[in-house]
Amino acid sequence: MNIHDLSDVQSNKIGDGTSIWQFVVVLKNATIGENCNICAHGFIENDVVIGNNVTVKSGVYIWDGIRIEDNVFIGPNVTFTNDLFPRSKVYPDEFKVTCIKNGASIGANATILPGITIGEGAMIGAGSVVTKDVPDNTVVVGNPAKILRNI
Structure with a gap:
């Protein structure tokens, strides 16, 4: 395990x-698997599970309720959300x-x-806005994301 001195990793x-890498915060209840690469300037909240061999590029915040299985690539500045109706200081009983x-x-x-749910082997095009489940082995692009082709 390689944890940069300028990160704040509370999870064991x-x-x-x-x-x-540097400037990453990992809260105490997060789980991160083996052989992952968590790049600079990220945040991983408590109720997060990340599998093995996952790459998370810079500028990604992974909020409560996110589950990432093995061999996943998350590009720079991908935005995850966990509340359909966010309000300041108003929290759902549980996050989706x-x-x-x-x-x-x-x-x-x-x-x-x-x-x-983003299916096995699926690919999400850069800048896409994913508003519904993505089937296995498909490429989606656009806003809202639509199936471009199967892979």
Whole structure:
């Protein structure tokens, strides 16, 4: 495990071979698997599970309720959300679970709404806004994201 001195890692549930770079905050109840690369300027909240061999590029914040399976790529500045009706100082009883399945890739600056499942091997195009579930092995692009083709 390689944790940069300028990160704030409070969790002890981090797998072997994982690197966490500078200016990343990982809260105490987060789980991160083995051989992950968590790039600079990120935030990982408490109720988060990240699998093995996951790459999270810079500028990504992973909120409560996000589940990321193995071999997932998350591009720079991907935006996850976990509350459909956010209000200041008003919180839902529980956050919707968003699941990124094994081998999926999410392009830079994509936005993922809460409660979405991105299927195995799916690819989300850069800048896409994902408003509904994405089937396995498909490419989606646009706002709102629509299926471009199967892969």
